[in-house]
Amino acid sequence: xxxxxxxxxxxxVSLKTAIADCDIHPARATKDExxxxxxxxxxxxxxxxxxxxxxxxxxxxxYPKAQPNASRRDAWPPxxxxxxxxxxxxxxxxxxxYNVALGVLNPLATGQGLRNQDFAGALCAAINxxxxxxxxxxxxxxxxxxxxxxxxxxxxxxxxxxRAGDPNFVQVLLLSRNVEPLGQxxxxxxxxxxxxxxxxxxxxxxxxxxxxxTPSGWPSFYIEEMVGHAQCQQTALASLVLEGVFERYPKxxxxxxxxxxxxxxxxxxxxxxxxEKLHSEVPHxxxxxxxxxxxxxxxxxxxxxxxxxxxxxxxTIEWIGWDKLLFATDYPHWDFDEPSRxxxxxxxxxxxxxxxxGNAKKLYGIA
Amino acid sequence: xxxxxxxxxxxxxxxTRKFLDIDGRPIxxxxxxxxxxxxxxxxxxxxxxxxxxxxxGLAQSSNxxxxxxxxxxxxxxxxxxxxxxxxxxxxxxxxxxxxxARAYPVNVEPGSAVVKGPYVAETIAVSVESDYVVVDx
Ligand code: FES
Numbered sequence: 001x002x003x004x005x006x007x008x009x010x011x012x013v014s015l016k017t018a019i020a021d022c023d024i025h026p027a028r029a030t031k032d033e034x035x036x037x038x039x040x041x042x043x044x045x046x047x048x049x050x051x052x053x054x055x056x057x058x059x060x061x062x063y064p065k066a067q068p069n070a071s072r073r074d075a076w077p078p079x080x081x082x083x084x085x086x087x088x089x090x091x092x093x094x095x096x097x098y099n100v101a102l103g104v105l106n107p108l109a110t111g112q113g114l115r116n117q118d119f120a121g122a123l124c125a126a127i128n129x130x131x132x133x134x135x136x137x138x139x140x141x142x143x144x145x146x147x148x149x150x151x152x153x154x155x156x157x158x159x160x161x162x163r164a165g166d167p168n169f170v171q172v173l174l175l176s177r178n179v180e181p182l183g184q185x186x187x188x189x190x191x192x193x194x195x196x197x198x199x200x201x202x203x204x205x206x207x208x209x210x211x212x213x214t215p216s217g218w219p220s221f222y223i224e225e226m227v228g229h230a231q232c233q234q235t236a237l238a239s240l241v242l243e244g245v246f247e248r249y250p251k252x253x254x255x256x257x258x259x260x261x262x263x264x265x266x267x268x269x270x271x272x273x274x275x276e277k278l279h280s281e282v283p284h285x286x287x288x289x290x291x292x293x294x295x296x297x298x299x300x301x302x303x304x305x306x307x308x309x310x311x312x313x314x315x316t317i318e319w320i321g322w323d324k325l326l327f328a329t330d331y332p333h334w335d336f337d338e339p340s341r342x343x344x345x346x347x348x349x350x351x352x353x354x355x356x357x358g359n360a361k362k363l364y365g366i367a
Numbered sequence: 368x369x370x371x372x373x374x375x376x377x378x379x380x381x382x383t384r385k386f387l388d389i390d391g392r393p394i395x396x397x398x399x400x401x402x403x404x405x406x407x408x409x410x411x412x413x414x415x416x417x418x419x420x421x422x423x424g425l426a427q428s429s430n431x432x433x434x435x436x437x438x439x440x441x442x443x444x445x446x447x448x449x450x451x452x453x454x455x456x457x458x459x460x461x462x463x464x465x466x467x468a469r470a471y472p473v474n475v476e477p478g479s480a481v482v483k484g485p486y487v488a489e490t491i492a493v494s495v496e497s498d499y500v501v502v503d504x
Contacts, residue, residue: 066449073446074419336447338413 018101020360023328029081037126054210067334075332120149145173153189175207183243205229233259262305405471
């Protein structure tokens with residue numbers, strides 16, 4: 001098959017008004033790019049034992065996902081390496097044309113979800129150092145997420161506190177699929193530390209906790225995996241609310257990343273209704289589940305539900321709050337949202353500004 | 368409508384495509400098994416450079432469990448979200464009612480006709496001996 005790719009930005013668009021992109025995935029150009037940030041002991045560990053995750057597949061999750069590396073086909077950097085691994089190409093293809101004033105980095109394939117907790121902690125710390133060295137120190141528009149060894153709450157909290165006050169970081173990053181639902185107490189030290197240093201916790205779809213993607217086993221198709229992420233996120237959110245995480249950490253802010261938000265109202269309604277009957281089971285909750293959700297949760301827009309009638313979208317957003325949505329492209333991944341094409345007409349200027357930039361600046365404390 | 372001379376026929380063998388910019392419009396010309404087709408290189412969904420995607424076939428099923436794979440090399444899959452379009456017509460297979468890729472008629476003309484016009488030669492010198500790929504825009 002003769003495919004002539006051009007290493008040029010695809011979009012001829014350039015946006016006049018600045019935006020925030022709250023879900024960018026930076027990648028490593030080479031496997032050993034992390035080595036300068038990892039102790040020698042872990043180089044040889046990696047080469048001798050590899051990476052052991054909780055899930056059963058030797059090679060990790062099935063790839064490719066719809067497009068090579070689950071990425072836009074026009075996002076291979078001209079100098080080689082996988083999509084998302086070149087800062088200069090990211091600038092040319094994303095940051096400059098779309099006028100991105102704030103780009104939040106959410107690295108995947110970090111040390112999160114590894115079985116060896118010491119190794120997980122070392123890899124996460126290395127990824128955090130690498131984000132500063134390769135990305136945030138080179139382009140001030142970019143801000144990093146602190147990735148932590150999520151299954152070891154104490155170590156995770158220590159990594160978060162180590163980064164306190166460092167302006168390179170704007171959030172703590174977790175994934176939705178963990179060994180246990182995210183509200184459980186093994187994760188509390190992470191929330192405590194995040195609240196203490198004043199950063200929101202992002203929960204990005206994906207991760208591999210060793211359980212099947214759906215509550216009733218492994219589905220047949222990738223399309224089921226795509227929608228399954230919303231189910232995982234719902235489990236995480238219900239657990240966070242019902243375990244009383246927001247009661248314990250009343251200043252904690254969380255961001256649901258890349259799992260949609262159209263399901264949020266119905267989950268909240270259902271929780272509220274059930275709570276009326278079963279509140280004695282969870283007496284640590286002082287408010288209705290929906291109130292915690294509306295006060296503590298922000299949502300990134302990629303993927304944004306795209307109902308046939310735009311008033312249905314607007315009704316959903318009104319329930320969530322126009323002040324709680326954060327625009328995201330998911331660059332360089334294949335389900336990328338083009339900033340000028342995602343929001344239907346009929347949105348007030350104030351809401352539009354909040355959607356594209358204002359909410360993110362406020363949440364992430366960017367002047 | 369202006370007719371533009373794109374390339375000598377032998378510069379675009381079967382299975383290849385050529386990208387060009389005509390009057391500010393990004394266009395791609397494809398040679399599919401000896402036939403030529405033109406598409407606007409902009410996806411009607413969110414604007415990706417549609418024609419940079421892979422050429423695939425069309426998987427269809429009349430009954431669950433029965434899958435037919437046809438039109439091999441005639442369907443373009445968008446490099447972003449993977450929507451599929453028929454190169455011959457621009458028809459979308461995801462949402463045919465609402466979306467269609469803009470298709471342009473492409474012809475092959477002998478050099479003698481091309482030299483006479485009414486054609487605009489893109490960046491190529493034309494001679495009467497060869498055949499040329501010509502697009503209407
Ligand atoms: S831009 Fe082509 S499928 Fe979305």
